[in-house]
Amino acid sequence: MKKLLGLTFGIMTALGGFVDLGQIVFTTQAGALFGYQLLWSIVVGTLAIIVYMEMCGRVAVVAGEPVFAVVRTRLSKPLGIITLVASNLLNLLTCAAELGGVAIIIHLLTGWPEKLVLLGVGLILPLIVYVSRFQWIERTFGLSGLLMIVFAVSAVVLHPDWHALARGLNPYVHLAGRHQALLYAYFAVGIFSAMLMEYEVHFYSSGAIEEDWKIKDLSENFLVSSFGSALGALLTVALLALGAILFLPHHIFPEQLSSPVLAGAWPYGQKALIIGGLGTIACIGGASIETALSGAYNLCQFFNWPWGKNLPRKSAKIFTATWLGSFLVALIIVLAGVQPLQLVNFSIIFGMAIMPFTYYPILRVAADKNTMGKHVNNRIDTVLGTIFLILIVIAAAASIPLMVLTHIGQP
Amino acid sequence: MLPFLVACSHSLSHEELQSEYRASISLASETEVFLNHRAGHTYSAQSTQAHLSYLEKQGADIDRDLASASAKPPDLPSLDALKNATRDLTQTLHDLRSQTPNAPAQTSSIAHLDSIREHLQADMPR
Numbered sequence: 001m002k003k004l005l006g007l008t009f010g011i012m013t014a015l016g017g018f019v020d021l022g023q024i025v026f027t028t029q030a031g032a033l034f035g036y037q038l039l040w041s042i043v044v045g046t047l048a049i050i051v052y053m054e055m056c057g058r059v060a061v062v063a064g065e066p067v068f069a070v071v072r073t074r075l076s077k078p079l080g081i082i083t084l085v086a087s088n089l090l091n092l093l094t095c096a097a098e099l100g101g102v103a104i105i106i107h108l109l110t111g112w113p114e115k116l117v118l119l120g121v122g123l124i125l126p127l128i129v130y131v132s133r134f135q136w137i138e139r140t141f142g143l144s145g146l147l148m149i150v151f152a153v154s155a156v157v158l159h160p161d162w163h164a165l166a167r168g169l170n171p172y173v174h175l176a177g178r179h180q181a182l183l184y185a186y187f188a189v190g191i192f193s194a195m196l197m198e199y200e201v202h203f204y205s206s207g208a209i210e211e212d213w214k215i216k217d218l219s220e221n222f223l224v225s226s227f228g229s230a231l232g233a234l235l236t237v238a239l240l241a242l243g244a245i246l247f248l249p250h251h252i253f254p255e256q257l258s259s260p261v262l263a264g265a266w267p268y269g270q271k272a273l274i275i276g277g278l279g280t281i282a283c284i285g286g287a288s289i290e291t292a293l294s295g296a297y298n299l300c301q302f303f304n305w306p307w308g309k310n311l312p313r314k315s316a317k318i319f320t321a322t323w324l325g326s327f328l329v330a331l332i333i334v335l336a337g338v339q340p341l342q343l344v345n346f347s348i349i350f351g352m353a354i355m356p357f358t359y360y361p362i363l364r365v366a367a368d369k370n371t372m373g374k375h376v377n378n379r380i381d382t383v384l385g386t387i388f389l390i391l392i393v394i395a396a397a398a399s400i401p402l403m404v405l406t407h408i409g410q411p
Numbered sequence: 412m413l414p415f416l417v418a419c420s421h422s423l424s425h426e427e428l429q430s431e432y433r434a435s436i437s438l439a440s441e442t443e444v445f446l447n448h449r450a451g452h453t454y455s456a457q458s459t460q461a462h463l464s465y466l467e468k469q470g471a472d473i474d475r476d477l478a479s480a481s482a483k484p485p486d487l488p489s490l491d492a493l494k495n496a497t498r499d500l501t502q503t504l505h506d507l508r509s510q511t512p513n514a515p516a517q518t519s520s521i522a523h524l525d526s527i528r529e530h531l532q533a534d535m536p537r
Binding site for chain 2: 108111179257259266269410
């Protein structure tokens with residue numbers, strides 16, 4: 001039973017990590033523009049996040065070092081500080097976007113005034129985090145996020161073209177014109193980036209320490225990271241399929257969060273909308289919690305201050321103040337009228353640009369025999385980690401030029 | 412998203428104008444598809460209103476950005492046609508939100524959206 005509950009950690013990390021506001025809209029748009037042709041980027045992103053989540057969990061357990069402690073020790077101090085500032089700014093933007101996303105879904109389900117809902121969400125989510133132990137946060141949001149499975153059911157019921165879906169594993173496609181080719185690259189990079197958002201690994205490695213994992217739990221580490229990520233990937237593929245089935249034939253480029261959420265309920269109507277909506281709230285709300293906590297984890301780990309959701313609050317004052325402050329600033333940003341979808345688009349692309357500085361130190365430590373002893377990377381881990389790191393660097397270099405050239409992915 | 416970028420420079424290139432056309436066509440099409448779908452499925456009034464309000468806001472955003480936009484002389488007629496169609500589309504979305512859903516009104520709205528979309532597709536610069 002304990003092992004089964006342990007899976008909720010991986011589920012919350014992965015669902016909140018890559019089935020968040022940005023991925024929901026981004027992937028549906030990719031399906032609406034290119035059908036199933038970008039399936040391969042979901043597969044590559046999933047494999048990459050499994051490899052790196054497993055490494056993060058292993059490093060956290062064996063070396064007792066979560067990600068930002070690794071960044072502190074393996075990057076130079078100025079580069080480490082730049083990475084910290086950039087990561088935490090992105091966490092803040094993403095947290096604001098996710099809070100806005102939760103308010104949109106609640107408004108869609110209830111019709112309650114969106115600003116009022118936003119205020120309520122901005123108070124209730126920090127309150128839940130404040131009063132709950134880490135394990136209960138992960139279980140509540142991880143298990144509720146499973147309601148999003150209604151998206152996968154709807155995608156299957158709507159009869160996707162399975163052959164076209166299988167052909168989507170091949171990245172080489174013929175595209176008409178330069179703009180289409182650039183858009184294709186932009187969405188490939190965006191999907192890949194959204195699946196590897198840094199806060200996932202920050203949250204996962206810190207969570208492994210919060211959960212007090214020991215060496216004997218390492219076998220669970222792979223199971224937790226791969227099961228959660230596979231589930232997240234399944235939902236991401238469902239979103240791509242819904243975009244391809246419902247929007248592509250009608251030349252629709254969905255720009256509202258309500259569009260993919262309604263698509264997830266398409267065959268069934270209101271009841272499915274409520275179930276899918278609640279699942280989406282859990283995933284997006286989970287993402288806002290992950291980002292707020294990640295900001296606090298990053299800061300305290302980098303400066304070696306006491307941190308941990310399960311520590312008495314008096315012992316981790318800076319940690320508590322940081323995540324509470326993150327929620328507050330995020331709420332102010334989105335209350336000021338900044339559109340959540342604009343925020344999240346920027347955070348996905350700029351997140352990609354700084355991603356190598358998070359993933360490179362993880363690979364270095366996981367492959368370091370002096371630190372990891374007999375739990376050091378095997379050859380396959382290192383080869384896969386290196387290949388994915390190269391892909392991350394290429395995507396990082398391409399992300400901002402692609403954003404500019406495609407006018408932020410505008411068809 | 413594009414309006415965010417073009418907010419500073421109000422002159423649309425040929426490619427940007429095509430992109431704005433696609434945005435309006437997409438919005439008209441999405442509204443039409445949603446109304447047709449709603450006719451065969453049960454959705455609460457709140458959910459329908461909320462989704463239509465987001466679509467209306469999307470239309471209003473395009474409308475607002477087009478209002479201050481200009482284009483090179485060969486594209487000016489296309490830009491004017493787009494401005495008119497988008498204004499009409501946004502007004503239709505506004506009316507849809509304020510009217511009580513009933514079959515004749517819905518059929519009429521769908522037909523009007525269809526006509527807006529067809530005009531946009533015909534007027535879109537190549």
